Amino acid sequence: MLRKWLKILLVLVVAFVALAATGFQISKSRTFQFFGEIVPRVSTNQKVVALTFDDGPIPGSTEEVLSILNEGGVKATFFVTGAELEQNLDLGRKLVAAGHELGNHSFSHSRMVLKTPSFVKFEIERTDELIRQTGYQGPIHFRPPYGKKLFVLPYYLSQHSRKSIIWDVEPDSFPEVGSDAGKIVEYVLANVKPGSIILLHVMYPSRKESLKSVKGIIVGLKGRGYEFKTVSELLSLKT
């Protein structure tokens, strides 16, 4: 009798571990989620890419990246957090005035996994409100912090007809690449395809090399015939 129960317990433990492992893999997948649309890149034959920046806006680095983009004549997409935007609404207004797109990167930058519907709702809606306070009028796409999502977040987004915008080129996620601006540029040029969505973090002092790489990425990709689009423009070119 005891052995029978031990067996059942063992099966349950194994099943639970397998489920948890599967959930973990799905939560960080770049191409699959349970509800709604997840977009790691856009399928197109045109040589177009979107340059996207996560987090912020933060004083100093925002002005710096704005001037680099302005010099290159490039419009980018900034996935801002509500908490940082609330502190720096003037920087948000500068991004919008310069013609860049703003996206929602949650309010508090928490992993949006195993969270309640009311938490998810606040994170999204409060950040949308702040984005609108900058004067931004375009569509607001969502990008989950750390690319993490499981049930509640994708369900909420799908109920509100919103896409999750991920990325397919993430040079500064690899320490050996992200620690050197030259390597970041090389990595982007080697891995980009028509319709790619490039993710960079340029806001914090620890990401100086990413900020330094932006000019090289613009020059390198333009030299290969690529045009830069905002995320919304890129989505409209889907074939």
Ligand SMILES: [Zn+2]
């Ligand atoms: Zn982030």
